[in-house]
Amino acid sequence: MSFLGATAQPICHLKIKGIVLDGETNQPFEGVSVFLKEFNVGTVSDAKGRFELSKLCEGEHEVVYSFLGYKTYVAKYKLTEETVYDRVLLHTDTCVLESVTIYGIKAENQATYTTAVLDGKSLEKTRGLSLADALKELPGVEVYRTGTSIAKPVIHGMYGNRVLMLNAGLRQEGQQWGNEHAPEIDPFVSDKLAVIKGASVVRYGSDAIAGVVVVEPRKMPLERGVFGEMNLVGMGNNRQGTASAILEGKLGEKIPLQWRFQGTYKKAGNAKTPQYYLANTGFEEKNFSYSLAYNKKWFESNLFYSQFNTTLGIFSGAHIGSLADLQTAINRTRPAVTSHFSYDIQRPFQHVEHELVRLKLAAKIYALGKVGLQLGRQFNDRSEFDLLRSSQANLRKDNPQLQFKLTTHSVDAYFEHKPVAKLNGSFGVAYIRQSNVWQGRFLIPNFISNAYGIFATEKWVHRKFEAELGIRYDQKNIDVYTNGNGLVQKTPHFFSQTVATIALAYMLRENLTLRADFGTTWRPPTVNELYSKGLHHGAAAIENGNPTIRPEKAYKAVVSLENRGEKYKSSLVFYYNHIQDYIYLKPDLLLVQTTRGAFPSFTYSQINARFFGTDAMTDFQLTKAFQLIWKGAVVLARNETENQYVPFVPPFRYSGTLRYSPHFNQFLKKHQAYVGVSCARVEKQHRVPENADYMPPPPAYTLFGAEMGADIVFGKYTVVCSLEINNLFDVSYRDYMNRFRYFNDEMGRNVVFRMKMPLTFRY
Amino acid sequence: MRNLSKKILLIGTMALFLFACKKNKSADPKPDTPLDPGAGESENITRVALYLTNQSTSKIDTVEWKDVDGDGIGNPPVIDSLILLPNTTYNVQLKIFDDTKNPADTISHEVEEEADNHIFHYTFTPKTANGLLVTTSILDKDKLSPALPLGLNFDLTTNQNSGEGSFEVVLRHFGPGLAKTTNPSDGEEDLKIAFPTKVEILQK
Numbered sequence: 001m002s003f004l005g006a007t008a009q010p011i012c013h014l015k016i017k018g019i020v021l022d023g024e025t026n027q028p029f030e031g032v033s034v035f036l037k038e039f040n041v042g043t044v045s046d047a048k049g050r051f052e053l054s055k056l057c058e059g060e061h062e063v064v065y066s067f068l069g070y071k072t073y074v075a076k077y078k079l080t081e082e083t084v085y086d087r088v089l090l091h092t093d094t095c096v097l098e099s100v101t102i103y104g105i106k107a108e109n110q111a112t113y114t115t116a117v118l119d120g121k122s123l124e125k126t127r128g129l130s131l132a133d134a135l136k137e138l139p140g141v142e143v144y145r146t147g148t149s150i151a152k153p154v155i156h157g158m159y160g161n162r163v164l165m166l167n168a169g170l171r172q173e174g175q176q177w178g179n180e181h182a183p184e185i186d187p188f189v190s191d192k193l194a195v196i197k198g199a200s201v202v203r204y205g206s207d208a209i210a211g212v213v214v215v216e217p218r219k220m221p222l223e224r225g226v227f228g229e230m231n232l233v234g235m236g237n238n239r240q241g242t243a244s245a246i247l248e249g250k251l252g253e254k255i256p257l258q259w260r261f262q263g264t265y266k267k268a269g270n271a272k273t274p275q276y277y278l279a280n281t282g283f284e285e286k287n288f289s290y291s292l293a294y295n296k297k298w299f300e301s302n303l304f305y306s307q308f309n310t311t312l313g314i315f316s317g318a319h320i321g322s323l324a325d326l327q328t329a330i331n332r333t334r335p336a337v338t339s340h341f342s343y344d345i346q347r348p349f350q351h352v353e354h355e356l357v358r359l360k361l362a363a364k365i366y367a368l369g370k371v372g373l374q375l376g377r378q379f380n381d382r383s384e385f386d387l388l389r390s391s392q393a394n395l396r397k398d399n400p401q402l403q404f405k406l407t408t409h410s411v412d413a414y415f416e417h418k419p420v421a422k423l424n425g426s427f428g429v430a431y432i433r434q435s436n437v438w439q440g441r442f443l444i445p446n447f448i449s450n451a452y453g454i455f456a457t458e459k460w461v462h463r464k465f466e467a468e469l470g471i472r473y474d475q476k477n478i479d480v481y482t483n484g485n486g487l488v489q490k491t492p493h494f495f496s497q498t499v500a501t502i503a504l505a506y507m508l509r510e511n512l513t514l515r516a517d518f519g520t521t522w523r524p525p526t527v528n529e530l531y532s533k534g535l536h537h538g539a540a541a542i543e544n545g546n547p548t549i550r551p552e553k554a555y556k557a558v559v560s561l562e563n564r565g566e567k568y569k570s571s572l573v574f575y576y577n578h579i580q581d582y583i584y585l586k587p588d589l590l591l592v593q594t595t596r597g598a599f600p601s602f603t604y605s606q607i608n609a610r611f612f613g614t615d616a617m618t619d620f621q622l623t624k625a626f627q628l629i630w631k632g633a634v635v636l637a638r639n640e641t642e643n644q645y646v647p648f649v650p651p652f653r654y655s656g657t658l659r660y661s662p663h664f665n666q667f668l669k670k671h672q673a674y675v676g677v678s679c680a681r682v683e684k685q686h687r688v689p690e691n692a693d694y695m696p697p698p699p700a701y702t703l704f705g706a707e708m709g710a711d712i713v714f715g716k717y718t719v720v721c722s723l724e725i726n727n728l729f730d731v732s733y734r735d736y737m738n739r740f741r742y743f744n745d746e747m748g749r750n751v752v753f754r755m756k757m758p759l760t761f762r763y
Numbered sequence: 764m765r766n767l768s769k770k771i772l773l774i775g776t777m778a779l780f781l782f783a784c785k786k787n788k789s790a791d792p793k794p795d796t797p798l799d800p801g802a803g804e805s806e807n808i809t810r811v812a813l814y815l816t817n818q819s820t821s822k823i824d825t826v827e828w829k830d831v832d833g834d835g836i837g838n839p840p841v842i843d844s845l846i847l848l849p850n851t852t853y854n855v856q857l858k859i860f861d862d863t864k865n866p867a868d869t870i871s872h873e874v875e876e877e878a879d880n881h882i883f884h885y886t887f888t889p890k891t892a893n894g895l896l897v898t899t900s901i902l903d904k905d906k907l908s909p910a911l912p913l914g915l916n917f918d919l920t921t922n923q924n925s926g927e928g929s930f931e932v933v934l935r936h937f938g939p940g941l942a943k944t945t946n947p948s949d950g951e952e953d954l955k956i957a958f959p960t961k962v963e964i965l966q967k
Binding site: 224226247249250257280288305317320325337347387437438439442445446447448479481482484485486488490542592594596 | 771941954
C-alpha cells in the first residue's frame with residue numbers, strides 16, 4: 001500500500017462521515033467527541049448524532065469516539081477514493097445485567113475477567129454443531145459426551161452442575177445434573193458465544209465453579225427495513241441437514257420497534273464409525289425464537305421468547321441390562337446391534353422441550369444512573385423413553401418411562417450508579433423459584449426451591465489499569481417432597497453463602513492485556529446429590545443420594561495474558577481451583593443384589609479437590625497468505641482427601657490449523673478463498689483413580705482434517721460457503737470423555753458443507 | 764417497504780401464539796403431592812416364583828425370590844432355598860410378578876407373548892464338586908422358525924448324589940436389531956437371580 005502512495009500524488013479531499021448512536025437506546029447521540037488520532041483534530045456529533053471529518057488523505061486513519069461515562073471506541077478506516085460512512089454505537093461503561101461480558105467484549109480491551117469469545121468466522125465454522133461442540137473451539141473448553149448426539153461443555157475440567165449457562169440473560173434451568181442431558185440452547189440464536197473462565201462473576205450467582213457460558217441473542221437491527229440471514233449446513237456422515245433462518249426489522253422513527261424471528265431445524269440419521277453404523281443415533285431439533293424491542297432514549301424494553309425441542313435417539317448397542325452385559329459389550333470389538341443408515345428414531349430416546357420467556361426493562365434516571373428489571377420464566381420438560389418389554393407396547397407407545405417437569409421463575413433487579421470519581425458500580429437483587437415434578441420411574445424427588453441473592457460490584461478504571469470488586473450473598477431453600485407408602489413427607493434444606501471476587505486488568509501495551517482474577521464461588525447441592533436412589537440403568541450402578549451433603553465452595557485464581565493484535569492473537573491462561581467439599585459419587589465397594597444381578601453401589605460423598613492447569617492459543621498471520629492457529633489445554637485434577645486422581649477429567653489435547661489464503665490472484669483474494677489443513681492430538685488419560693472404572697482409558701489418537709471456503713457473490717448478495725472434512729483418514733478411535741466409550745468407536749469421516757446467505761430488503 | 768416490516772411483524776407475532784403457550788397441562792401432578800416411587804415404574808420385577816411339580820409324587824412346591832421394595836432400594840431381597848430330592852424330575856413353571864401394581868402384574872405373560880425376543884438360561888453350580896448334577900431341559904418354544912426354546916416351562920432333573928449349590932435363572936432379551944440366539948452371552952439381561960439349592964433325602 002505504501003508504494004502506491006510513493007508513486008502517485010496522495011488524494012487529500014476525502015471524508016469520513018457518520019452517525020453516533022447510543023448503544024443502549026439506539027438513539028442519536030449528541031456531543032460525542034470524534035477525534036482523529038494522528039492529526040490531533042476532531043469534531044463533536046450534532047443533535048442528530050451526525051459528524052464529518054473532511055480533507056483527509058488517502059490511507060489509514062484511526063478515529064477515537066468518546067463520551068464521559070461511555071466506553072471509548074476506536075475505529076480504523078482505510079480511505080481510498082470515496083467518502084467513508086460509518087455508524088458508531090457507544091455503550092455505557094456500566095453495563096446492563098448480562099452486558100458485562102457482551103459489551104465488555106465488544107469494546108475489546110474492556111473485559112476485566114478472563115473471557116474467551118467465539119464469534120465471526122470462527123463461530124460460522126461451527127454452525128450446525130451443538131452448543132457444546134461449538135464451544136469446544138475455545139481453548140480450555142472440552143466436551144463430555146454420551147454417544148454421538150449428546151454433549152455437555154467442560155470448562156477447566158468440570159462440567160454439568162459446575163458450569164453455569166446464561167441463556168438470554170437468564171440462568172439456563174434444565175436438568176443439568178444428568179450426564180446425558182445436553183444444554184437446551186440453540187447456538188444460532190447468538191452471533192457471539194462467550195465463556196468466562198475467570199473467578200465467577202458475582203452478578204450471576206451460584207454454581208459457576210468452573211466458569212460461565214454466555215449465550216446472548218444477537219443485537220436488534222438498527223436500521224429501518226427488513227433484513228435476514230439464512231444458514232444451511234449439510235453433514236455427510238450422519239446425513240445431517242440444518243437450516244436456520246433469521247428475519248428481523250425495525251419500524252419507523254415514530255414507533256421505534258425492533259423485531260426478530262429466528263428458527264432452526266435439524267435432522268440427522270444414524271452416525272457411522274469407520275466400520276459400522278450406530279443404530280438409533282439420529283436426532284431431530286426444532287427451535288425458534290422471537291424478540292421485540294422498544295427503546296427510547298431514557299427507556300429500554302426487550303422481550304425474548306425461545307423454544308427448544310429435541311428428540312434424540314440413544315445408541316441401541318449401549319443399552320445394557322446388567323453389569324455382565326457391560327462386560328460383554330466391553331469385550332466385543334464392535335457392537336452386537338448391527339445397523340444401516342436410517343433417520344428412524346426408536347426407543348431408547350429422549351424428548352426434551354425447553355421454553356424461555358424474558359422481559360427486560362431499564363430506565364435511565366439522569367442524575368443517578370440506571371435501574372433495570374428482568375423477569376424470566378423457563379419451563380423444561382424432559383421425557384426419557386426406554387425400551388419396552390411388554391406386549392402392551394402399542395398402548396404405551398407414547399408414554400415415557402421417566403419424565404421431569406421443571407418450572408423456573410426469576411426476577412432480577414439492579415441499579416447502576418453514574419460514574420463517581422472513576423468508579424462505576426451497581427448493586428442488585430435476584431430471586432429464583434423452581435418447582436420440579438417427576439413421573440414414571442423414580443430418580444429424583446419433587447422439590448420447590450426459593451433462592452435469593454444480593455450483590456454489589458464496583459469497577460475502578462485508571463488509565464491502563466482496571467480493578468473490579470464484587471460481593472454477593474445467596475441463600476437457597478429446597479423443600480423436598482417424598483412419598484413413602486402414601487405418606488407425603490416434606491424435608492426442608494437451607495443453604496447460604498457469601499462470595500467475593502476481585503479482578504485486575506492491566507494493559508501492558510496496545511492489544512496486550514494482563515489479567516488476574518481471584519474469587520470464591522459456591523454451589524448448593526442439587527436434588528440428585530441429596531436424594532437420588534436406586535439403579536441407574538445407563539451407568540450400571542446403584543446411586544445413593546446423601547441428604548447431609550453440604551454446599552461446595554471453590555477458591556479460584558486465574559492469571560491470563562491476552563494479545564489481540566491484528567496479525568498476532570494469542571491467549572495464555574493459568575488457573576488454580578481449590579474446591580472444598582467437592583461432591584462426587586464414591587464407590588461403596590459393595591455389590592447390591594437386584595433382579596438383574598449384582599450392581600456396584602455408589603454414594604454421594606465430599607472431598608477436597610484441586611483442579612489446575614493451563615490453556616493457550618495463538619492465531620498467527622505468518623505471511624499475508626498463511627495463517628497458523630494452535631491451541632492446547634492441560635488439566636490436572638487431584639482428590640486431596642483420598643490422595644488420588646479425580647475421574648472423568650479431559651486428557652491433554654492440542655490442535656493446529658494451517659490456512660492458506662491465496663494472495664497472488666485478485667479474484668481469489670476478493671472472494672476470500674482459503675484452503676487449510678488441521679490436526680488434533682488427544683493423549684491417553686493416565687491420571688485416573690485406580691479400580692474406579694470398568695475399562696481402562698482409551699489410547700491416544702490423532703485426527704486430521706481439511707477445509708476450504710470462499711465467498712460467492714451473486715449481484716448484491718454474498719454467500720459465504722465452506723467445505724470441511726473431519727477425521728479425514730477415517731480413523732477408528734475412542735475418547736475418554738465419551739460415556740459410550742465402552743460400546744462403540746467415535747464417528748468416522750464427516751464431510752461438512754456450510755452456506756450463509758444474507759437476505760436484505762432495503763428501502 | 765415500511766409496511767413489509769410491519770406486516771411480517773404482525774403475521775409472525777400472531778403465528779407465534781400458535782406455537783407458544785402450549786405448556787403446563789392442568790392434569791400434571793403438583794410438586795407437593797409427589798407420586799410413590801415404584802408406583803410409576805413401568806416394569807418392576809419384585810417377585811420370581813418357581814412352581815415345582817414332583818413328577819413321581821405330583822407334590823407341588825413353590826420357591827420364591829422377592830424384593831418388594833424394588834431394585835437396589837431399601838431392604839435386600841428375600842430368597843427361598845430350593846430343596847430337591849435326588850434322582851427326581853420336577854416339572855417347573857416360572858412366573859415373574861410386579862407386586863407394586865394392584866392386583867399384581869404377571870410380567871411373565873408379557874415375556875410369553877414376546878417369546879421370539881426372550882430366552883431363559885438355567886445353570887446349576889455345585890458348592891463342591893461331589894458328583895451332584897442338576898440338569899434342565901426347556902419344554903416350551905417360541906414362534907420363530909426354526910423354533911428356539913423359551914424357558915417358562917422346563918424339566919429339572921437331579922442325579923443320585925446329594926449336596927449344595929446355586930441355581931441361576933437368567934432371562935435374556937433381544938431388543939431391536941438383535942436376533943434371538945441360544946448363546947447365553949447374546950442379548951441383554953432382563954433378569955438374573957440365583958436360588959441357594961440343596962439336594963437331600965428328606966427326613967421323615
